[in-house]
Amino acid sequence: MKKIRIVTQIIFLIFFSFVIVSGNMVLWLGVFLLSLLGAAVFGRFYCGYICPMNTAMGVTANLAKRLNWQTKSVPKVLKSKILPWMILALMIATMIVSKRVLQLELPILLILMVLSIVITLRYEEWVFHNHVCPYGALLSLTGKGAKFSTKVDSSLCIGCKKCEKVCSSMAVKMEDISKVAKIDSALCHQCQACTIICPTKAIRYTKSS
Secondary structure, eight states: OHHHHHHHHHHHHHHHHHHHHHTOHHHHHHHHHHHHHHHHHHOSHIIIIIOHHHHHHHHHHHHHHHTTOOOSOOOGGGGOTTHHHHHHHHHHHHHHHHHHTSOOOOOHHHHHHHHHHHHHHHSOHHHHHHHTOHHHHHHHHHHTTOSEEEEEOTTTOOOOOHHHHHOTTOOEEEOTTTOOEEEOTTTOOOOOHHHHHOTTOOEEEEEOO
16 A cells, blocks of 8 residues: 555656646646545545655655654644635735736746745644645545545544554544544545554545445
C-alpha cells in the first residue's frame, strides 16, 4: 500500500512539473475538479495520492523534524478558519488580473507549493493542510460525507494512539470517554498510514454507514 502511494505521488509530481513547464494549468485544474467531485464518493484521495504540495511537504517535514526546526506553538493567524478561503479568493483574483491586465500567467500553484514548504519547515504538516491550503478547504466540503472512507472498527481498537501519531492531517482523534480512535472524513487524506500501523487491523477503507 505504501509503495503504491509513493509511486502514484511521484507520477503526479512529474505530471505537475510538466504542467508548470508547459504553462498549461488547465490540465491540472481538470485533475483537481475530477478529484473534487470524486471526493464525495471516495474521500480526499487527491491529498493523499495526487497533490504535489503534500508530496513535497512529506520530504520537508522529515528534514525539519531531523533538524528540530518545527515547533508545536502555532500562531493564531495560521489557525483561522477563513484563512484558506481568503487565499483562494486571492489566487482567483491574481490569476484574473495577471492574465487580463498583465497578459501573464503567474505560476500560482508553484507559489502555493513554495508556501507549503516554507510553512512545513517550521510547523507540522496539519497546519498547512487544515488551515492554509485552499484546495484542502474545498476538498473538506465534498470529502466530509464520502461514500467510502477510512474508518475505525471500535470493537477492535485498543486505544494505542499509533494511528493518531502517524496522521499528518490530524484526522484521527482518540475519544476521551470511549478511548477509541475516530477518523474525520473531512480531514482524512485516505493515505492509509493509520491502516498500515494499526496493530489490531481495526482500521480499513470501507463504505460509510
